[in-house]
Amino acid sequence: MVDKSAPDATRRSERARRAIYAAALELVGETGYRKTTIEAIAARAGVGKQTIYRWWPSKADVLLEAFLDLGEQAARLPGHESRGIPDTGDLAADLKSVLRATVDELFDPRFEMPYRALAAEGVVNEKLGREFVGKLLEPQLQLYVRRLRAAQDTGAVRPDLDPRIALELFVSPLAQRWLQYTGPISYDYTDTLVDYALHGLAPR
Template sequence: MAPTKAPDSSRRSDRSRRAIHDAALALVTEVGYRRTTIEGIAARAGVGKQTIYRWWPSKAAVLMDAFLDLAGRAAEDAGAGPGSGDTGESAPGIPDTGDLAADLKLVLRATVDELNDPALEAPTRALTAEGIVDAKLGAEFVHKLLDPQLALYVTRLRAAQEAGDVRADIDPRIALELLIGPLMHRWLLRTLPLTHAYADEIVDYAVGGLAPRA
């Protein structure tokens, strides 16, 4: 008889983690963050509550990991998205075609699509809101998710400075807030639709103010 192969505990663990991630994201989308519980996540994932507490201290921590995993998978699925190709780029995800306004519009339009995506909107809103009252979670959200994305804008704006397309005296970290700030403000308050046209206007207004003066 062939020897019985021992179960692969690491694969079983990975399947459980993925099931917990998917359950957390699904529940937040369906019932909202406040009504999502560890018990509900465990039942949806088909695992014991103690399994979740062995890996995470709270539902906020579960959702954070689940969202980071989702974002990573989305980036892998995007593959040849903005910033890929042979035209050259200042950093992954930010194209550098030599036309700053066009490059920023491409990236901001992709951001609009992500913010309007039902699969991403609910967990993003939940983490944003919870991060306001939970300083530790908020800092982790900024450090792990926002800062890496904002760094791409800084890199592209610095390249534009070197090319003479942006004033040498601007601070790229402040300048990027002219692009991201209005977008997030409209998304958070839900005052008006978040559209590609609005993203294009933000870029036109911002780049007009960043360009060198004659």
């Protein structure tokens, strides 16, 4: 006979995992990556630090998984479709639509400070930087690659271009301006990036 009064270890573990995710994101947003510690995460989450070490080998792994989970949770909310790049047949409009959504996400309070902290630390922490790019950025960039390749198939983009390099014409300036506060970011700005990337600087 099953003892219905026995605690459900699976549900208890999931509650602990969610508490750890929340604590990690809050702390890295409040104090930055370097000052965030496993001990502080454990204390805020109300778990022992050995619980964290049992599931993750390092602080970086906790934070990256927490951030990825945050994105997945947001995508499940009504009105927040899973991130992708539409293919309406109008490449410029499709890219502008996705970059506008990216602007909204970059300034979403849930994402902004943890994202900034992880991105900044990834510049000086090689291991974290590789994981940040591999687990978070590269999957998103591949969406642009696929959309640009589809545009090559229809003749909307030159067939000799490398899509992985071409996407940097509009993605990299946005990332640099956001990380370094070098100028205002708006829909007009990202729309202009797309226009410049697709049409270049030479007279038409």
